[in-house]
Amino acid sequence: MDVLTVCPYCGVGCGIYLRVRGGRVDAVFPSLNHPVNRGSLCAKGWSVPFFLNHPHRARHPLIRKGNRFVRASWDEALDFVAEKLSEIKEKYGPDAIGVLGSAKCTNEDNYLIQKFARATIGTNNVDHCARLCHASTVAGLIKAFGAGAMTNSIVEFPEADVILITGSDTANQHPVIAKWIVRAQKGGTKIMVVDPRRNPLAQIADLYLQHRPGTDIAWINAFLKIIIDEKLYDKNFIEERTENFEKLVDSLRDFSLDWASKVTGIPLSLLREGARLYAKADRASIVYAMGITQHVSGTYNVISLANLALLTGNVGKRGTGVNPLRGQNNVQGASDLAVLPDVLPCYQRVDDPSVRKRYSELWGVEIPSNPGLTVTEMIHSAGEKIRAMYIMGENPLLSDPDINTVRRKMGELDLLVVQDIFFSETAELAHVFLPAASFAEKDGTFTNTERRVQRVRKAIEPPGEARADWRIIADLSARLGYPMDYSHPCEILDEIQRVCGIYSGITCELLEETFGVRWPYDGKSKEGTSFLHGEKFKTKSGKGIFHAVDYLPPPEGPDDTYPLVMTTGRSGFQWHTGTMTRRTPNLEREAPEAYVEINPEDAFPLGIKDGDRVRVSSRRGEIELKARVTEGIMPGVVFIPFHYREAAANLLTGHFLDPISKIPELKVTAVRVEKC
Amino acid sequence: MLKIDIQNLRKITNAFLEEGKAVYAPRPLGMGDFAFDRIENHEDFQIEGFVNTLLPPKEIFFRQMETIGRFGWKKKGLCEDVEPEIEDKVLLGIRPCDLEGLLLIDAFYDRVGADMPYKRRREKTFIIAYACPEPADTCFCVETDSGPWAKRGFDWQLHWLDEGIYLLEVGSEKGKDMADRFADLMEKAGEDDFKLLEVKRKETLGKFKNRPYVKKGIGNITKVGGEVYRYLGERCFRCGGCNYLCPTCTCYNVADIGAREGERVLFWDSCQFEGYSRLAGNLNPRPDQGSRLKFRFECKLAEWNVETYGRIRCTGCGRCIYTCIGDADIDLFLKKASET
């Protein structure tokens, strides 16, 4: 039997079939007709069955007794959690409890977990790892365009004349999107990459600009300046569809291109060439990812890119737009459904009384009015303001910055409940562990990076006593006096589409007839909306809004003690904290160990040769790993993938937050490298 | 030659199923997708109306991933083999390129003599091939001498005459006995049918995309320069798909999954991975992607294949073309090779 579902790894959302034999998934293959992947998968997608069948999958609920975990029944475990949560709520109030949803779980799981936080517990302390990847995208694009999502669709890439890719290692992180980009190039589209690392797409790009990490606003402003000076902007578009153009022009009046060239490390001639290439294109599309967002200036980086698109009229038509590539398979959905501390489903602000009133009526309880804490804030006030945390499907102990502090803080909680498919690093600190069903063992929906809501289908039974996340939450909620009566995730989706405008009309029945529907669904075109902002922007005035943005240097520049800049990222063969991929033999073989990429110019004076073991230290910690001496990284910069617990890059990163979106600075950390 | 229609073909399929044979055939998955898989009911398969299944039927014999043993140290210690199921199989509707692929995998395992689950599954398989009336853009079996109709390896072959009507060609003794058994569900083909078949075949051949560079590229394979491999190497993003979907690829890896107890698993491997050819001490005889692609193209196309297997080991199914997430496929390679 072959079951159509969605790849659980990245936000591309490839359509896959799981082949079930004897109650197990023993093969996976791509759909030939799925509009996103058309017969392709990346190496991760091809190895999905491995983690599903892994003998280490969690099978039973566990309760900590002293230093040991003992097996418990579901009733025991849930009763225990309910009792503890009530106690803590009683003693310290609901805001002493923090809840993390998960970008790996379904829309239905996530909708329920934020409802659980808000309605059952009574707190807005609910967040998820989007904080660490695209919080700044949501904040920035909402300011500029009024909607925090990819403006255009994947299949439109070949229609662009120019694709500008920045801060995205697309070939490794969104490989099947790279397929579309490479095919676009074959058809005549020009590819421009701006990135500190010469990644595979940079290697084949028509134009490659290498900039220092953290200097994005400087090069984007340089582009804006050149386009304005040379009058390459789209006058009609600016007049008809935007606001604040004068402000932008004013802010750039004294902008020095020589300064920008010096700060970014990009020669002036290349800045000009890049700006012209982008501006002169009839249709130009911007693609970006964490290299733009994971900075203290993340929100402003995103806004700068939006400026660029507005200035040249590259929004609101096919083959254009500002296109954040979302990392996790369902980070779009988890954000849409408000696993975020300041909004209710569909990005409706929780501090707006009319919004709250509506949800209070819908859910039958008063919704708390004060916005809650973010992931990073929750963890850093653990043991103080936050006494209990409930974590569904996340592993902050490896994914969050400054791990030593995270570990210490989480150790101080009165109650830590972790619900996951594997017993993760974070679970080791838990008081109660609840085994969850994987994506192949439950029904529901995921929303991919292009807003495509797709059906996830149950193919097999969960191992042991593991249960679907939505069911665990509902059972727990009932014990806390707020029953959630759903017999199937389709009923939850039905509630979602009733309460959340952009999901309106998207039901299980509709999804049955398609490979997913891109929100918003207008009731007509079967695949939903291909691109946003066609007639009007989603802002209050209906216009796209320019913002004057000043360059802000990264918080921790290199100095004498820590002379190099470390930037973090991922390998194409491991996924985040490796919970699934490190258990997959061919992926683990391909990327078995941590490494640091360093330019020969930096390596030589330190006596470091390719393959040597080196120590990398920052103000917060140190790790040992292998050196990869390569010209692919610019001098003065080193790169470390963050997957490996034995050399966790996040032991080095700091706790500097973007003041608007609270995303941490993960791309610029001052470090020192020495030979071991 | 005989003639049969779809209703009678379903009746025969039903007879096979009732005898307890395991019937594998293409099955619609909805929205235009098809898979070659075991069917439980004679109404469940569809032969025509699509080009080919995404996974080649080799997956029935050589599984993407299968447990070949279990181990554990918990109690007394456990160490047991897991045997593949032995079934009396019927393969219904296999395309000529994929049939040629099976024959090449047979020859490979015969040559290396490995005791593979594949070999045991391959025994006792009755093959009903389906000659393709309608190629896809990516198909080039005409250039690799493996289609659009099969010349060997089948017990029966169905040739499309009209919707639901086929000529049935017998290809073996086994096939003849089986045709005799179901003689009342078939009729003898006449002159008109043969004439129609010729017309249809011509039409089919006319639908293939013209690829004069295939034979030329194959002929040039030893002369292809480093710059071609470098170009392609930069455009391969190492998904492994070209190997996984190839009906002639045989490479696998074995790994123990789990620590104190677990399973020994045999699974498809890909020579496009860096780790595939990495040796101890991190030495790699194929250190860059260009050299890994060179390895694959030569493994499929080089002259030694003809000496060893009597033919090249690309059957022109085209799967590695559409699955490529980069731009490093065999079609582009052959084009570049032909220009060398």
Ligand code: SF4
């Ligand atoms: S590109 Fe993303 S969704 Fe597609 S197979 Fe790879 S990991 Fe899965």
Ligand code: SF4
């Ligand atoms: S090399 Fe490509 S075209 Fe040739 S048989 Fe294999 S998958 Fe098919």
Ligand code: SF4
């Ligand atoms: S299908 Fe293409 S990208 Fe994937 S491994 Fe093969 S050549 Fe490389």
